[in-house]
Amino acid sequence: MPEYATADSAGLDLRANLDAPIVLKPLERCLVPTGLYIALPQGTEAQIRPRSGLALKRGVTVLNSPGTIDADYRGEVRIILVNLSAEPFEIRDGERIAQMVVARYEQAEWSEVECLDDTERGAGGFGHSGEK
Numbered sequence: 001m002p003e004y005a006t007a008d009s010a011g012l013d014l015r016a017n018l019d020a021p022i023v024l025k026p027l028e029r030c031l032v033p034t035g036l037y038i039a040l041p042q043g044t045e046a047q048i049r050p051r052s053g054l055a056l057k058r059g060v061t062v063l064n065s066p067g068t069i070d071a072d073y074r075g076e077v078r079i080i081l082v083n084l085s086a087e088p089f090e091i092r093d094g095e096r097i098a099q100m101v102v103a104r105y106e107q108a109e110w111s112e113v114e115c116l117d118d119t120e121r122g123a124g125g126f127g128h129s130g131e132k
Contacts, residue, residue: 059085
């Protein structure tokens, strides 16, 4: 079962559920099963995020981060891991490989308009506000 590492952790640790270890070569990616199936409350999502220690110490991270699991998904939670290091990485059964944060969301209502209202920022992005 996933678990929080501490009382104030936002993310639940997810573990690999493997019959045999997986060796992830440099720049290789794979889909790692967790053995976890969830039913989230409507209006929530599960966000899959990297574990910072695994990323820093081993160069292994979640490829589509954050990944989203929708409330209506009922399949197994599986994690896309990638090895960005120069060394092979062995994923073992029970190893903590990612974390999951459950969050509420709202769905936007869309309508077509001729133009958007003006703001101070406007279309500025990608460093537009400068260094502070």
